[in-house]
Amino acid sequence: MTILRLTLWQVPWILFYEIEIMTLGITEVKKGMILKIENELYSVVKTEFVNPGKGSAFIRTKLKNVIKDSSIERTFKAAEKLESVELEKRKMQFCYADGDDIIFMDVNDFEQIPVSKDYVEDILPFMKEETPVEVSFYEDKPIGVIPPNFAVLEVTYAEEGLKGDTTGLALKRVTVETGGEVNVPIFIKQGDMVKIDLRDITYVERINK
Secondary structure, eight states: OEEEOOOGGGSOGGGTTOSEEEEEOGGGOOTTOEEEETTEEEEEEEEEEEOOSSSOOEEEEEEEETTTOOEEEEEEETTOOEEEEEOEEEEEEEEEEETTEEEEEETTTOOEEEEEGGGGTTTGGGOOTTOEEEEEEETTEEEEEEOOSEEEEEEEEOOOOOTTOOSSOSEEEEEETTSOEEEEETTOOTTOEEEEETTTTEEEEEEOO
């Protein structure tokens, strides 16, 4: 990771609120980051790493323009370098959904702030009350949400699997306490606690209570 520090006269008007620019490889791009693309700022709403086996790996991304409030989808190849912009971040907690917004609370001053659902639409079904996040701000406007990498949730509905199967190769779909659905090994049963990777919504492991 390369950090580029800019003097004031080198900074375009759109970047006045930046702290630093970091050069990233595609494997370092995460949900909630702010990228500088063609001199505009985009919040990473969704990212998917793809390794096709033949040919180079790449990532598919959904990006939300910080200024224009519009969304685009872009694919970046392994050889490409991207610029991540560091803005003001505040530690917050998920409170509740309210229409098209999510309400987060600042853990320091308890201020509640509405943030567009677009930033967490894929992980919202797996977010419990008080889930910790980092929210990025540009000109006092929330423009990105960085969630935790993992969530531990109770399985509230699971069909019976094949008895004796502990390989983890066969999968079934279960519902967790927050209402989200995820594929898990068939030995997982109702009442189990499971660890879910929020970066790609995949099962990681069963957690002992």
